[in-house]
Amino acid sequence: MRLKIVAANWKMNTRIEEGIILAQKINNFVETYPLEGKRIVLCVPFTHITEAIKVVNYKYISIGAQNCAQWEKGAYTGEVSAEMIASTGAHYVIIGHSERRKYFGESDEVLKNKVNISLKNALRPIFCVGETLEEREKSLQYKVVKAQIENALFHLDEDFLLKVVIAYEPVWAIGTGVNATPEQAQEMHAYIRNVISEKYSEYIADSITILYGGSCNSTNAKDLFSQKDVDGGLIGGASLKADEFIEIIKCL
Numbered sequence: 001m002r003l004k005i006v007a008a009n010w011k012m013n014t015r016i017e018e019g020i021i022l023a024q025k026i027n028n029f030v031e032t033y034p035l036e037g038k039r040i041v042l043c044v045p046f047t048h049i050t051e052a053i054k055v056v057n058y059k060y061i062s063i064g065a066q067n068c069a070q071w072e073k074g075a076y077t078g079e080v081s082a083e084m085i086a087s088t089g090a091h092y093v094i095i096g097h098s099e100r101r102k103y104f105g106e107s108d109e110v111l112k113n114k115v116n117i118s119l120k121n122a123l124r125p126i127f128c129v130g131e132t133l134e135e136r137e138k139s140l141q142y143k144v145v146k147a148q149i150e151n152a153l154f155h156l157d158e159d160f161l162l163k164v165v166i167a168y169e170p171v172w173a174i175g176t177g178v179n180a181t182p183e184q185a186q187e188m189h190a191y192i193r194n195v196i197s198e199k200y201s202e203y204i205a206d207s208i209t210i211l212y213g214g215s216c217n218s219t220n221a222k223d224l225f226s227q228k229d230v231d232g233g234l235i236g237g238a239s240l241k242a243d244e245f246i247e248i249i250k251c252l
C-alpha cells in the first residue's frame with residue numbers, strides 16, 4: 001500500500017502568527033478525522049518551522065521545508081542546510097520546484113546534490129518534475145519528465161529511492177487556475193511508474209508515492225486523487241486557507 005499524502009506548499013506567504021493559526025486549524029481538523037495510511041505535510045517557510053512543529057500532531061502531520069542548500073555546511077551566507085532543517089524536527093523538504101528551477105537556475109546537477117544531502121539527513125525529498133506549456137505543445141512532456149527523474153534520482157539505490165516522494169507539477173498548471181485533467185495526470189503518473197519500473201523494478205515503481213500539483217483545489221481534488229496512480233497532491237494557493245485545504249484533505 002502506497003502512502004497517500006496531501007502536502008501544502010505555502011511558498012513565500014504568511015507572517016509567522018498567520019502561519020501558526022493556519023497550522024493549528026488544520027491540526028484541529030485532522031485530529032478528529034481518520035487518516036490511516038495517509039499523511040498531511042505542511043511545507044512552511046524556514047522561519048515558521050520550529051513554531052509549526054509545536055502546534056501539530058506528528059502522528060498525522062509532518063512539517064517540511066521548501067528548499068535546502070546543496071552543500072553540507074560552511075561559508076554560504078543566507079543558505080539553510082539539510083542538517084539544520086532536520087535538527088528542527090522537520091521530516092520533508094521540497095526539492096526542484098519549478099519556481100526554484102526558473103528563478104534560481106537550479107540545474108539537475110544541483111538538484112541531485114540536494115536530493116543526496118536531504119536523504120543523508122533523513123529528510124524525505126518531495127521531488128518536483130513537470131514540463132512547461134511550450135514543451136507540452138511540442139509533445140515533449142514525457143521526454144522532459146523522464147530526463148528530470150533520471151538526472152536527479154536514478155543514481156540512488158532502492159532504499160533511498162523509496163524515501164523520495166515525486167510530485168508531477170506541470171508548469172503551465174502552477175498558479176494559473178488551469179489544472180491538468182485527471183486523465184492527463186493519470187497518464188503522466190503511469191508513465192513515471194513505467195520509467196522507474198524499467199530502471200528498478202515493478203515493486204519499487206508501485207511503492208513510490210506520486211503526487212499531482214498545479215491549481216489543485218477542493219473542486220478538482222476528488223477527480224484527480226481518484227486516479228489509479230495519483231497518490232494525493234502538492235497544493236500551493238489552495239493550501240493557504242484552512243477551510244479550503246481541509247476540503248482537499250477530505251478528497252484523499
Ligand code: PGA
Nearest residue numbers: 174175214215235236237
Ligand atoms: P498551485 O501551486 O496549487 O498554487 O498551483 C502548486 C505548487 O506550486 O506546488
